[in-house]
Amino acid sequence: MFLQAVYTEFIKIAAKPRSYLGLAAITVLVGVILFAMKIDGLTYISFITAGLEESLLFEGDILNGNLMAFIILQMLIIHIPLLVALVTGDLISGEAAMGSLRMLVTRPVTRTQILMGKFTAGALYTLLIVLWLGFMALGASTWLFGPGDLMVLNSDGLVVLQQGDVLWRYLSGFGVAYLALLTIATLSITLSCFSDNSIGPIVTTMAVIILFTIIGTLDVPVFDVVRPYLFTTHMAAWRSFFEDPVPYDAILQSVIILLAHIGVFLSVALYHFNRKDILS
Amino acid sequence: MLTQVLGQDNPEQLVRGVYAKMRSVNSYEADMRIDADIPMLRMQQVEGRLVFKQPDKLQVKSKSLAVLPKQGFADFAKFISDTSAFTAVFSGEEKLGGVLTRMVQVLPGNSRGELILAKLWIDPVRKLVMRSELTYRNSGTVMVDYTYGSQEKYGLPDKLRFSMDVRNMKIPKAMTADLHQKKDKTDKDAKDPNRPAVIEVVLKNYKVILN
Numbered sequence: 001m002f003l004q005a006v007y008t009e010f011i012k013i014a015a016k017p018r019s020y021l022g023l024a025a026i027t028v029l030v031g032v033i034l035f036a037m038k039i040d041g042l043t044y045i046s047f048i049t050a051g052l053e054e055s056l057l058f059e060g061d062i063l064n065g066n067l068m069a070f071i072i073l074q075m076l077i078i079h080i081p082l083l084v085a086l087v088t089g090d091l092i093s094g095e096a097a098m099g100s101l102r103m104l105v106t107r108p109v110t111r112t113q114i115l116m117g118k119f120t121a122g123a124l125y126t127l128l129i130v131l132w133l134g135f136m137a138l139g140a141s142t143w144l145f146g147p148g149d150l151m152v153l154n155s156d157g158l159v160v161l162q163q164g165d166v167l168w169r170y171l172s173g174f175g176v177a178y179l180a181l182l183t184i185a186t187l188s189i190t191l192s193c194f195s196d197n198s199i200g201p202i203v204t205t206m207a208v209i210i211l212f213t214i215i216g217t218l219d220v221p222v223f224d225v226v227r228p229y230l231f232t233t234h235m236a237a238w239r240s241f242f243e244d245p246v247p248y249d250a251i252l253q254s255v256i257i258l259l260a261h262i263g264v265f266l267s268v269a270l271y272h273f274n275r276k277d278i279l280s
Numbered sequence: 281m282l283t284q285v286l287g288q289d290n291p292e293q294l295v296r297g298v299y300a301k302m303r304s305v306n307s308y309e310a311d312m313r314i315d316a317d318i319p320m321l322r323m324q325q326v327e328g329r330l331v332f333k334q335p336d337k338l339q340v341k342s343k344s345l346a347v348l349p350k351q352g353f354a355d356f357a358k359f360i361s362d363t364s365a366f367t368a369v370f371s372g373e374e375k376l377g378g379v380l381t382r383m384v385q386v387l388p389g390n391s392r393g394e395l396i397l398a399k400l401w402i403d404p405v406r407k408l409v410m411r412s413e414l415t416y417r418n419s420g421t422v423m424v425d426y427t428y429g430s431q432e433k434y435g436l437p438d439k440l441r442f443s444m445d446v447r448n449m450k451i452p453k454a455m456t457a458d459l460h461q462k463k464d465k466t467d468k469d470a471k472d473p474n475r476p477a478v479i480e481v482v483l484k485n486y487k488v489i490l491n
Contacts, residue, residue, distance in 0.1 A: 051447035055419045060345040149345035157320035162344050
């Protein structure tokens with residue numbers, strides 16, 4: 001019964017044109033970045049390495065598929081939450097707006113099963129977005145630029161990772177990035193339970209992300225206490241897999257905090273949805 | 281007395297003797313291993329093959345991204361190849377790793393060149409450069425320590441240790457999307473970002489083609 005509910009919800013997602021916006025946006029954005037880098041990538045790279053290149057000589061292709069994939073990921077991972085929230089923020093409130101939520105809860109499934117079905121379908125959609133992003137970033141970049149060692153740009157310097165040491169980092173990084181996006185999806189589903197229109201939860205989700213990002217970025221002591229617990233602080237945890245040595249403790253902490261957020265958001269959603277007076 | 285023991289009175293002749301040894305090799309190839317400790321750049325050990333052809337054609341064949349000093353490798357041999365293009369003067373003696381060396385300061389005749397001063401620590405007996413300190417107009421000073429082994433007779437080192445200053449990079453956080461990463465300022469293991477860059481190149485399995 002639960003699997004049937006998940007299947008039905010996923011079909012509903014697949015039937016909405018907006019669900020393809022995310023995939024299309026990723027395709028276009030990656031295409032634009034790859035085109036720009038193919039034409040002018042060396043200028044972009046030399047902006048960073050110019051200081052070192054006064055004294056050092058880099059032998060080999062710095063501008064390769066692995067670096068391109070990294071640049072694409074760090075550029076897009078900030079914008080992907082909007083593409084996710086666009087679909088998941090509509091899962092409950094969209095039904096309420098269309099008037100089909102009332103009919104949905106009259107079916108012989110519990111409200112918990114309905115919500116968990118929507119959550120699982122949303123999680124699958126998020127996974128699809130991450131997989132497509134991974135395919136476009138890594139697959140298309142490697143096809144266009146070829147393989148090579150990865151030069152990671154960190155704010156405290158550069159880290160060069162050898163080609164054979166990169167794929168597992170990408171796979172692990174995508175795993176943590178997925179968890180971060182799933183947190184966004186869960187937040188928007190939770191907000192969706194409180195709303196009867198589609199726009200509200202989507203805009204509110206983005207507003208929360210912007211607010212938390214600003215709090216996280218502002219280097220003032222007053223936010224030091226809350227900063228480590230904001231989910232936005234841990235949304236870039238995927239990058240940690242590209243450090244040498246890998247800070248596993250910090251990654252584990254980020255994973256725990258993201259999972260805790262998912263748990264809390266989901267609990268609030270279940271509590272509210274089970275007691276919601278559905279009038280439309 | 282000491283100079284007689286060391287066997288050379290003329291600094292230019294000494295430099296010429298060093299170059300003659302280097303010049304006996306037309307080209308060579310060797311397996312190389314690069315260990316780099318560079319501020320703001322962390323990289324793993326790189327292995328590859330070094331190919332050199334006189335006078336200054338240097339090529340690195342590696343599947344990995346390799347970092348080498350821009351100067352102080354092949355340009356040095358080219359610089360000392362023309363003895364009429366520089367003036368050499370003795371500036372003392374120093375013991376390096378148990379070897380008594382003569383210090384020679386080499387000033388290029390062309391004041392507009394990139395290399396403005398070379399200081400060489402030469403083993404006058406074996407006619408080997410044990411250390412060089414090359415000062416460039418735009419990229420500062422590169423110090424190179426040489427260790428010899430199997431190819432000593434050709435003046436080819438088994439190990440080179442480059443030490444130089446590199447300009448620090450400023451990478452905007454927006455460019456790295458590293459917005460929330462805050463490094464622990466009290467990290468005692470963190471290395472000094474202003475330390476000189478050190479690159480160690482170990483060469484083995486030489487394939488030498490003589491002139």
